[in-house]
Amino acid sequence: MSPSAPVSTTSGSRASATSPTSAELLDFVRRTAADPELIASLPLDPEGRTWVRLQGPGGSEAWLIGWPPGTGTGWHDHAESVGAFLTAAGTLKENSLAARLPTDGWKTLELSEGVDRERELTAGQGRAFGRNHVHEVLNESTTEHAVSVHAYYPPLPRIRRYSRTGEVLRLESVERPEDWQ
Structure with a gap:
């Protein structure tokens, strides 16, 4: 996240009596990304990512995120949370690991050959993922912002950040919600 302060907002969602599944989170991000007024309301910064917190379904954590050209998350996971994200505008690239x-x-871990996955997600495309999904998300455009919608359940208990050199993945830090305040 960028140094910008998050702004609370609500997106029309229905809370369920049970924990939302990754498929339900994907449905939520798809419906939310289809709201042109909400997407246009996100302030975009030319240098750093911006975000607005949304009301997710069933107590989930949700975000609308703006990605300036050339920005990304770095390698990370969302620990015990399942999640989904969808590109609402522009194009994002997701690099992920197909390995438990x-x-x-x-x-430090040495990764096996063949575990790398790459997806290009244009406006309207997204994906759901399970617990401990290691990935990085990038806006590789040199000129265009991208905007995406993300949802996680349970609300993020921690994010583990990694560095990667070739086939070696190294745990660099663990962030907790109090680190993001």
Whole structure:
């Protein structure tokens, strides 16, 4: 996230009596991204990502995020949360690992060949993901902003950040919600 202060807002969602699934989160981000007024309301910064917190379904955490050209998240996961995200404007690239990694107790892993996945997500395209999904999201455009909608359940208990050199993935830090305030 950028140094910009998050702004609370509400997006028309229905809360469920049970925990939302990743498929339900994907449906939510799809419906939310289809709201042109909401997407246009996001302030865009030419240098850093901006975001607005949304009301997600069933107690989930949701965000509308603006991506200036050339920005990205770096490698990370969302720990025990399932999630979904969808590009509302522009194009985002997701690099991910198709491998189950140990959740705790390691600092460096050597990745096997063939675990890399790459997706280009243009406006209207998104994906759901399960717990401990390691990925990075990038706006590789040199001229255009991208905007996306994200939802996670349970609300993010932590984010683990990684560095990657070739086939070596290294755990660099663990962030908790109090770090984002």
